[in-house]
Amino acid sequence: MSALTITDLSIDFPTTKGVVHAVSDLSLSVGRGRRVGFIGESGSGKTTTALAVMQMLAEPGRVAKGSIVLGDTDMLALNEEEMRKARLRRVSYIPQGAMNSLNPIMRIEDQLWDGITAHEGTTDRAELKRRSDEALESVGLPARVGRLYPHELSGGMKQRVCIALGVILTPDLIIADEPTSALDVVTQRHVMQTLKDVQAKIGAGLILIGHDMGLMAQSVDELAVLKDGVLVEHGETRQIIENPQHPYTRELISSVPLVGGESFLDDEIGAPPVNRGKPGVPLLEFKGVSKTYGNVTALQPMSFKLDGEVPKIISIVGQSGSGKSTMGSLMLGFNPPSTGQVLFEGQEIASMNAAKSLEFRKQVQAVFQDPYACFNPFYRVNHALRFPFKQFGYAKSEAHIQEKMEEACTAVGLDPALVLGRYPHQLSGGQRQRLIVARALMLSPKLLIADEPVSMVDASLRATILKNIYDLKDRYGISILYITHDLATAYHVSDYVIVLYQGHVAEAGPPEEVIGNPKHEYTQLLIDSIPWPDLDRSWGTPSTATEDAERLDRLARENKTEFRGRVPGFDLDVA
Amino acid sequence: MTDASMTRAERRRARRIRRFDNPWLNPKLFWGIGLLLGIVVLGILGRVFWDPELVFVGSGIPKLPPPGFENLRGQAGTFTNPLGTEGSGRDMLALIIIGAPNSLFVGLLASLIGMSIGIFLGFTSGFVGGRTDDVIRVLSDVMITIPPLLILVVFQSAFGDVSLTMMALLIAGFVWQSPTRLIRAQVLSMKQSGYVQMARLSGASTWHIMFKEMLPNLVPYLFGSFIANVTTSIVTAVGLEVLGLGPQRIPTLGRTIYEAINAGALIQNLWWWWGIPTLLLAVMFIGLLLINLGLDEVSNPRLRKLKL
Numbered sequence: 001m002s003a004l005t006i007t008d009l010s011i012d013f014p015t016t017k018g019v020v021h022a023v024s025d026l027s028l029s030v031g032r033g034r035r036v037g038f039i040g041e042s043g044s045g046k047t048t049t050a051l052a053v054m055q056m057l058a059e060p061g062r063v064a065k066g067s068i069v070l071g072d073t074d075m076l077a078l079n080e081e082e083m084r085k086a087r088l089r090r091v092s093y094i095p096q097g098a099m100n101s102l103n104p105i106m107r108i109e110d111q112l113w114d115g116i117t118a119h120e121g122t123t124d125r126a127e128l129k130r131r132s133d134e135a136l137e138s139v140g141l142p143a144r145v146g147r148l149y150p151h152e153l154s155g156g157m158k159q160r161v162c163i164a165l166g167v168i169l170t171p172d173l174i175i176a177d178e179p180t181s182a183l184d185v186v187t188q189r190h191v192m193q194t195l196k197d198v199q200a201k202i203g204a205g206l207i208l209i210g211h212d213m214g215l216m217a218q219s220v221d222e223l224a225v226l227k228d229g230v231l232v233e234h235g236e237t238r239q240i241i242e243n244p245q246h247p248y249t250r251e252l253i254s255s256v257p258l259v260g261g262e263s264f265l266d267d268e269i270g271a272p273p274v275n276r277g278k279p280g281v282p283l284l285e286f287k288g289v290s291k292t293y294g295n296v297t298a299l300q301p302m303s304f305k306l307d308g309e310v311p312k313i314i315s316i317v318g319q320s321g322s323g324k325s326t327m328g329s330l331m332l333g334f335n336p337p338s339t340g341q342v343l344f345e346g347q348e349i350a351s352m353n354a355a356k357s358l359e360f361r362k363q364v365q366a367v368f369q370d371p372y373a374c375f376n377p378f379y380r381v382n383h384a385l386r387f388p389f390k391q392f393g394y395a396k397s398e399a400h401i402q403e404k405m406e407e408a409c410t411a412v413g414l415d416p417a418l419v420l421g422r423y424p425h426q427l428s429g430g431q432r433q434r435l436i437v438a439r440a441l442m443l444s445p446k447l448l449i450a451d452e453p454v455s456m457v458d459a460s461l462r463a464t465i466l467k468n469i470y471d472l473k474d475r476y477g478i479s480i481l482y483i484t485h486d487l488a489t490a491y492h493v494s495d496y497v498i499v500l501y502q503g504h505v506a507e508a509g510p511p512e513e514v515i516g517n518p519k520h521e522y523t524q525l526l527i528d529s530i531p532w533p534d535l536d537r538s539w540g541t542p543s544t545a546t547e548d549a550e551r552l553d554r555l556a557r558e559n560k561t562e563f564r565g566r567v568p569g570f571d572l573d574v575a
Numbered sequence: 576m577t578d579a580s581m582t583r584a585e586r587r588r589a590r591r592i593r594r595f596d597n598p599w600l601n602p603k604l605f606w607g608i609g610l611l612l613g614i615v616v617l618g619i620l621g622r623v624f625w626d627p628e629l630v631f632v633g634s635g636i637p638k639l640p641p642p643g644f645e646n647l648r649g650q651a652g653t654f655t656n657p658l659g660t661e662g663s664g665r666d667m668l669a670l671i672i673i674g675a676p677n678s679l680f681v682g683l684l685a686s687l688i689g690m691s692i693g694i695f696l697g698f699t700s701g702f703v704g705g706r707t708d709d710v711i712r713v714l715s716d717v718m719i720t721i722p723p724l725l726i727l728v729v730f731q732s733a734f735g736d737v738s739l740t741m742m743a744l745l746i747a748g749f750v751w752q753s754p755t756r757l758i759r760a761q762v763l764s765m766k767q768s769g770y771v772q773m774a775r776l777s778g779a780s781t782w783h784i785m786f787k788e789m790l791p792n793l794v795p796y797l798f799g800s801f802i803a804n805v806t807t808s809i810v811t812a813v814g815l816e817v818l819g820l821g822p823q824r825i826p827t828l829g830r831t832i833y834e835a836i837n838a839g840a841l842i843q844n845l846w847w848w849w850g851i852p853t854l855l856l857a858v859m860f861i862g863l864l865l866i867n868l869g870l871d872e873v874s875n876p877r878l879r880k881l882k883l
Contacts, residue, residue: 334775361777361778373769374769374770374772377793384773388777392778
């Protein structure tokens with residue numbers, strides 16, 4: 001018997017630009033105890049479908065036709081009060097940003113009790129306590145967590161509390177909307193294992209919404225591939241991954257970069273890299289640099305010399321809070337180091353005068369994580385490209401700027417006629433991020449800091465953007481510091497990899513050594529946590545979660561560094 | 576999604592919606608600005624087509640009603656004084672022509688000065704931070720708790736007769752706090768935004784970041800805050816005038832109401848004396864309110880409704 005049956009569902013959004021058909025003619029059923037993954041890019045209608053099941057479509061969306069039947073209830077026929085009763089009890093929703101879904105001024109157990117009393121009326125307090133403790137334990141959290149407030153929990157714990165809340169009334173269907181997108185790989189694995197485990201225990205159907213093929217392969221039984229509101233492929237996970245029929249599905253599968261797998265970069269070698277360094281002086285140098293915020297150590301003392309003579313890509317890899325973004329902001333001179341010196345071509349960044357500082361800005365540029373925030377909404381996107389070009393004195397005339405902008409756009413694979421002269425909100429995230437790369441290209445700095453440049457871009461575009469960045473090195477001789485949490489891409493693009501854990505270098509060396517054959521336990525853990533789009537590869541069991549936590553604890557105390565060989569032109573030292 | 580897949584009715588509807596796509600073209604804003612412009616136009620055209628000399632005492636028969644009405648003495652209104660006259664024979668129409676723009680002027684000037692102080696202090700506070708920020712924040716927080724009328728009553732009674740500009744200056748001393756706080760908060764959050772970081776990477780000066788990158792994005796907020804301040808300033812000014820403070824020799828709406836109350840216009844049923852200035856003030860406030868609501872739609876796209 002199926003938990004949920006959707007037949008010919010169409011959802012329309014009337015907007016100022018006309019009616020948008022968010023979902024068209026979607027038919028699908030989710031069996032009891034089955035896990036179904038909805039996969040597709042942003043805007044493909046996966047969340048919209050899920051929200052329609054709960055009658056929670058955002059205004060002005062409406063179901064144009066079709067039916068949604070949960071068990072034997074027609075969900076679209078329920079009135080508001082009946083729907084309220086069905087939510088959580090019959091169908092529960094685990095939201096994307098668990099961080100913001102919990103009430104910050106209520107204890108965890110009070111929030112769990114709220115759910116019970118709203119559906120079952122006032123219940124005996126001891127009974128409530130027993131059930132909330134049970135729910136928390138079912139997601140692997142100790143019962144004392146119930147007495148805590150949300151801010152006292154980590155992101156992964158909060159997400160698990162959300163799962164506990166979702167299963168406390170043993171619903172027939174659980175909808176999990178990208179439950180791990182804000183978490184790093186290690187935590188992601190814990191949370192997904194918890195979710196699978198508890199779902200199997202209560203025997204509910206699960207809809208997992210996501211865009212990561214690897215995660216889907218490791219988590220669900222059936223896959224539904226959506227594109228522009230249309231269900232393009234649906235079937236058993238194994239069948240879809242091993243024998244995809246639709247070209248879009250193939251594209252999704254191939255967009256997951258694999259460690260050791262085929263590179264997504266062309267091997268075709270462009271023009272030989274230009275030598276742009278100053279001989280004898282390292283391009284960038286850290287001398288015993290550390291950074292502390294109050295009594296929190298973000299970065300432990302480290303020293304390195306990066307030679308600019310042969311451009312290189314150095315990857316800095318780690319979980320959130322590992323200090324990798326702190327390194328980036330130190331290099332950009334946004335933050336002064338707590339101890340030590342950051343030198344650019346022999347000059348200390350912190351003590352530069354105005355003229356030196358402008359020269360430094362000319363030579364060190366960045367690509368940030370969030371392509372949505374990088375453009376001033378007030379100006380057309382040209383502003384972001386034209387302003388620095390003028391400011392640094394490269395511009396000869398307006399026509400010269402225009403020509404350069406068009407050239408840069410073409411180089412990153414954008415059609416200048418389509419993107420230039422637009423406002424940022426008219427462009428997609430991928431287009432904006434490529435424009436930022438184009439900006440870097442136009443300014444042609446000696447060093448580029450790329451801080452998670454593709455983590456907020458749709459999976460299918462990631463490879464293209466990374467390739468654009470990679471080209472900067474080969475064709476234009478720009479040295480790049482690639483900051484990321486994604487080991488697979490770091491493996492492919494970089495010449496040298498530094499793995500950071502809690503501000504400390506855990507392992508460093510060429511990518512084939514560090515990522516291809518990790519020696520440090522932390523790197524091994526990171527690699528084990530990556531979900532592979534390969535069903536025969538084990539992703540661990542729920543018990544690994546506790547083991548991992550213990551391992552991480554121990555590693556944090558050990559502070560061991562594994563050096564795995566050198567590359568010419570880059571010297572790293574821990575002290 | 577494409578035009579071809581839409582029916583004719585849908586296309587027509589989309590066209591109608593698109594016309595309201597520019598948030599600045601919303602009816603509330605139009606009406607609000609229209610009402611305020613009406614008062615300005617009244618002031619300008621009035622001076623051309625009506626005799627402003629009629630605002631002086633004794634220029635007509637006292638307490639004459641508008642045409643078509645009779646006062647308690649049985650005198651009928653004439654078209655010499657289309658809106659009647661007040662207690663000392665001044666023409667009501669001339670009073671409004673001179674008085675209404677005066678009240679608006681005080682409001683606008685006070686708000687303009689207040690906003691300028693607010694922008695300056697808000698940016699300084701948000702940008703410089705540290706001790707400067709503490710001082711400005713505490714100062715504006717303390718000032719926000721002091722009821723302006725209380726202080727102004729004391730001030731004005733000490734000054735005696737003041738000019739309109741002087742009054743605007745005094746009021747401006749009490750309307751800079753909320754823009755200061757608003758701008759400080761916005762600057763603090765914008766300082767962390769990607770485009771400000773990008774501008775820093777582009778070697779932009781602090782000046783450029785403040786006025787070229789941040790300020791344009793603050794415009795809707797500034798407008799909204801400005802209009803709210805105009806309202807507050809007019810309320811304060813009228814409040815003082817009704818108490819008999821403020822300019823003594825220049826006709827204002829508030830002063831006219833003060834005189835009407837003093838002369839017992841309410842019990843003598845001289846409704847045009849206090850009623851007409853009150854009506855004009857009401858028009859002014861409704862105009863300001865509509866502008867504020869309209870601006871709200873500009874800065875907050877969620878409020879934009881699709882009229883289907």
